[in-house]
Amino acid sequence: MATDAIKDVPAARLVPLFLVCLASIAYEIALTRFFAIASWSEYGYWVISMTMAGLAASGVVASLFSRLLIRSLPVLLPSLPILMLLAASLGWVWVTVVPFNPLELQNKQLWYDQLLNIAQYYAAIFPFFFMVGLYLSAYFVHYSHRIGRVYAFDLAGAGLGAALLLALMFVVHPFWLVPCLLPVLALAACLEMSSVWPRSRVRIAALATLVVSVVAALFLGQARINEYKEVFAPMNTQDARVLATVTSPKGLYQLLDNFTERLDTDISNNPDVMAGATMPRAYGLYADGNRLAALPRTTDVDTRYFAAALDALPYRLRPPERTLLLGAAGGFRIHEALRAGATRVVTLEPDDALRRALLRGIGPAPAFPADQRVTIRDTSPLATRVVARDGPFDVIDITREFLGQSDTNRAALSVEVLGDYVGMLKPGGTLSIPVSIREFTVYAVKMFGTAREGLRRAGIAEPDKHIVIYRSAWNVRILLSATPWTPEAIAELEKFCDERSFDVVFPPARQGVKRTVFNELPVVSFDVTQAQPPGSDPLSEEANAGVAGQASPYHAFFKLEPPSIDRPYFHAVLPLTRVETILDRIELVPREELVYLINLAVLAQALVIATLVLLMPLMTRRGTALPIGRFAKSAVYFAGLGLGFLTLEIYLIEKASQYLHDRVFAFGLVLAMMLVCSGAGSLLAERVRDRPRTWLGVAVLTVLVWCGVAFIWLDPLLIATATEPFAVKIAILVAVALPVSVALGMPMALGLSQFQGVRLAFLPWAWAVNGACSIISTPLANLLAVSVGLKSLLLLGAALYAIVVFTLPADRVAAK
């Protein structure tokens, strides 16, 4: 089996590789979905890390034992897919039985056990991805003379794997995705050539293993929704029923009926304001085990309770004739607005499942009754130019549920978007913004400053005259107006709060007037808490400072910069440079912030892995070792490609998520498209491998020009086309990403093609370096986007590609 003797590589030879790559990326995404449901989505980052650890390790092993690898190819190639089948199945079973409780990670006395559980996850997943990496390495060294072609099949398989899984998620329950992928691996085994065993024997072995693997995955796996998720308790009440289930890439939606399901809104604790009204019974709609909304059981809702609701004030300050709702609260808020006197209610409900529930109903939950006063749109809240066509409005009401439903919804709290909404108000109209303060007050403090900047963005010179803030014990409402608040409106605010035992936070009380504080709220920070005298309200002090643009008196520890379109993160308040203090106070950290700590942990781990992989050539024997100059150039080259590719990919995923308003779909689409197009780029590189420097220059120039164009024009383009049909938006994204994706596929193939003959052993190493650095760039790009902004990813990506132009390891050693 002379490695370089085969001069051409027919496509049929590469089909097994294509299938293995397809199955492996689909397996990775399926695991990410499992983690999102079984624990929480932020733990999906571990999967990426585990995957890359397996792949990187295999590259190192393949490099160190390259001769053995080459000798073993006739055995390895047909047997590895069969072993992968078993590893995928048993790994899945193991993953589902690990008793991981993510909540215990935040307890300083319990986290150790959970680290052991995470180690179990690594042990379960590592073998599969190690074998995938070994298989890829085997192909690389076997067909090194056609490396561009091999790499193209690798990327195309991975891209189509992402697309396949995206499609599967529309019809298959997330817990059944892995068994669906096993036949792909069996097919790869069946198609694999073998010079050692008869093909029929390989096929029988593959089919027998497939049967065993599928049976194990189906019957031994114990995948279930985490018992600490919101759906668990209602699901286990007497006579609880799941009335409808919808599977989609965005989530596993379940409609529940049980006695706990009621409208859940913040209301006054004073019984006389409720006047005997009760909170209406409802159905509960859950996504991945998290409560999404309460849905009315009937088309007619008794909304008398709304008089006691914290959210009701904007509807009392003036007749809410023309009302814009960001989120319908399952439909309840539309009923409430209509009863409050609205004659026109425009509702933005970009979540597909919720909008369909409103328009068509779901299970026994009825659709919102036809009413010519009501319009329900799928428009993104960021498409403010389109939304403005329905204005101007008396009330713009952002519902609490809306902000809880997705991070793309929370992007509506960016300074630019809030400024645009203020611009849509009629004189005297109100923009109402909710913030929870139940566990943590810092988000309210962050919003005080954001509201001020939003008003300034709308051209208001004295924001303090345009803001009122009030609260219950658990929630704050910030009301913005395009015109200064009148004394009558302030008096109505004070009366409203006094009757309901709510507290006015801003404006401060008139001189000589003392307000009763009904809900005492000591401010909690990480480094400071001060005893406040009874009757004081430190949140008022915070509001005074925030509205005036001054430093926070109690929350200076946190990052309080207002979110923007380029940094649309409502959460992300932890200063990660002070990680020691954060870990010391880990039990106070809200779940929304954990994702950044997990990114930090994954980054630390990735740096260790990448360092080990990078230094591996130092372990090789003399004679075959790379000269130090070439080693350094190769390391920088492949590390730069790994970092640069993922940095730009994450930028595009973030932009596509906002644009399509569906993070999982955007992730799958961008991943599939970039990988397939990069595969095309790799094929192209194969044709021009004789002039690697020239074509590397062309590819990098394309990347740099694309980054520059995207920096200036991508945001305006996406905003201008935000209301186009979904299919058109996908076409626009494809058109945007295609040129850069093709260009991104070329440098890797051109670089790998430089390792031939005695340097062949470094081919898997180069690939492993690239993979290891990809793990670094995933958390690094996330942290950079949160800290600096998304556009910084474009700059970083461009800089990395600019560097690789000068480090191509092109002093080719002739094959002997």
Add this chain to the structure above:
Amino acid sequence: MVSLTRRTLIAQGAAAALAAPALAQPYGGGWDYDQYVAAMRASERRIGMNKATFDGVMRRRDQALRIVENYLRGKFREADPHSLRAYAEVPREYFHYNYAGAFDFGASAYEGNAHPWAIGYGSALSDYLGQMYMTQLSRPQPGENALEIGTGSGYQISILSRVCAKAYSIEIIEPLGRAVAKIFKPLGFDNVITKVGDDYFGWPEEKEGFDIIMVTCVAQHVPPPLLAQLKPGTGRLIIPVGQPFRREQVLYVYTKDKDGKIHSRRDVGVYFIPMTGRISQGR
């Protein structure tokens, strides 16, 4: 040893002076392995401890009593004798049981580093220091009655039952509520009354209302019927907020004034371990 003696004296003195419920201790007296086994069997639960392990737990129990007393004194300046007596009378190892897995982990009771324990069905037995903090915060008095929303392991309502005249508890998770309902009688805690079902409406059959209500709440509002059942002037309602495996949850204390108006206060005392600097002024 000195402090143990003093603690015991305080507890016994308080018990005698404050007219405790008739069966102040399980089986009206000592608590030994045989009684433990009998109570576990009577509550239809598996037994995981042998006598030697049980004896080891009992030795840790004495130490835990001192830890609790010091903890409460650190947090409140004084440790409430009612709360201490209740702690002394409720055998915590009996509540260390996982109902979903049907196994007993009583052997780990009175752990030196108090922390929450999973008991199955998404429920947790909170750490004993946090529970005792909540108990003292609620200021239970003899003759009062208490309502707990979310029975969980049954430990918190058992503690309250040792001081209050009557202790009611509602659990919404059916399999957990049904299993835990069986554990009180074998201890002789006859003043604990439980049910499984909708907790939103509280316990309207108790016409006089409640002095203490403890609510495990995930909703955006306190159910109005619960506030209605809080006694004006003296009633206090306590809500721990946050995920159950944090040792130090946020606590909200609601009170109803004589006019029926509700006031709330976020209590951060349990939240903050003693620290130097400004944090130490937190309480």
